[in-house]
Amino acid sequence: MSPRDDALPGLALRDVSVEHVELGADRLANYEVSVVDRALSDQGGDAPRGASFFGHDPKLEGLVPFGHKLPAHLVLTLDSSDQRVAALNISVGPVIRLVHPYYYSQGESFSYHHQGENQIEFTNFRGVADGSWPHEGLASTLPAHDIKILVIKGKPQRKWGDCSTIFMGNDAPTVQNYSGRKCAACSARETRLIASIPSRPAPGVNIWNNDFVFALFWFCEKCKAITTHNECD
Numbered sequence: 061m062s063p064r065d066d067a068l069p070g071l072a073l074r075d076v077s078v079e080h081v082e083l084g085a086d087r088l089a090n091y092e093v094s095v096v097d098r099a100l101s102d103q104g105g106d107a108p109r110g111a112s113f114f115g116h117d118p119k120l121e122g123l124v125p126f127g128h129k130l131p132a133h134l135v136l137t138l139d140s141s142d143q144r145v146a147a148l149n150i151s152v153g154p155v156i157r158l159v160h161p162y163y164y165s166q167g168e169s170f171s172y173h174h175q176g177e178n179q180i181e182f183t184n185f186r187g188v189a190d191g192s193w194p195h196e197g198l199a200s201t202l203p204a205h206d207i208k209i210l211v212i213k214g215k216p217q218r219k220w221g222d223c224s225t226i227f228m229g230n231d232a233p234t235v236q237n238y239s240g241r242k243c244a245a246c247s248a249r250e251t252r253l254i255a256s257i258p259s260r261p262a263p264g265v266n267i268w269n270n271d272f273v274f275a276l277f278w279f280c281e282k283c284k285a286i287t288t289h290n291e292c293d
């Protein structure tokens with residue numbers, strides 16, 4: 061944990077240390093991610109951001125899909141050297157980027173590959189951007205914030221009305237039932253759920269103007285693509 065977080069007044073965030081991760085060999089980790097209510101400078105600035113964080117990173121290339129003008133949104137950056145992140149077993153390199161093309165996301169599945177720490181490439185992109193979708197005035201980047209990653213013991217469950225908690229892991233709660241999801245890049249069925257991002261994941265952010273829509277992320281073991289789509293209640 062960053063010592064800076066301890067100095068924040070008025071925050072009732074539960075702390076967790078890496079030592080608390082206890083995983084059986086046959087079991088993948090599940091986490092709840094809370095976004096800290098303190099914006100980071102988009103440019104780095106004086107406040108060094110944690111290795112894992114929420115929101116935009118100007119270093120990431122590839123957010124504008126080939127042939128399109130509007131960008132996809134970087135939602136989460138995860139540092140694989142963090143034991144908790146490593147336990148998710150998403151083998152795309154030292155940094156995992158969770159990206160969702162909200163401007164284009166009207167039911168399609170999108171996939172992208174990591175091309176290094178600071179680059180992604182969309183490998184399946186069929187969406188068409190609509191300036192008024194998901195609602196008029198959605199900023200083209202999400203504000204950057206520190207995050208806290210909390211281990212969940214037992215089966216993760218989203219409380220009724222909770223549209224702010226991010227879940228990570230194969231057991232992340234979803235509103236639809238899935239028996240896997242076809243990889244949008246290679247069509248393999250060997251995908252597993254890695255995250256569910258709700259509509260209001262950070263202070264002042266309301267992505268869908270609808271609390272019952274979520275962005276889901278799946279990892280393909282075969283081709284290492286991440287497939288993402290939205291789901292609603």
Ligand SMILES: [Zn+2]
Nearest residue numbers: 243246280283
């Ligand atoms: Zn695949």
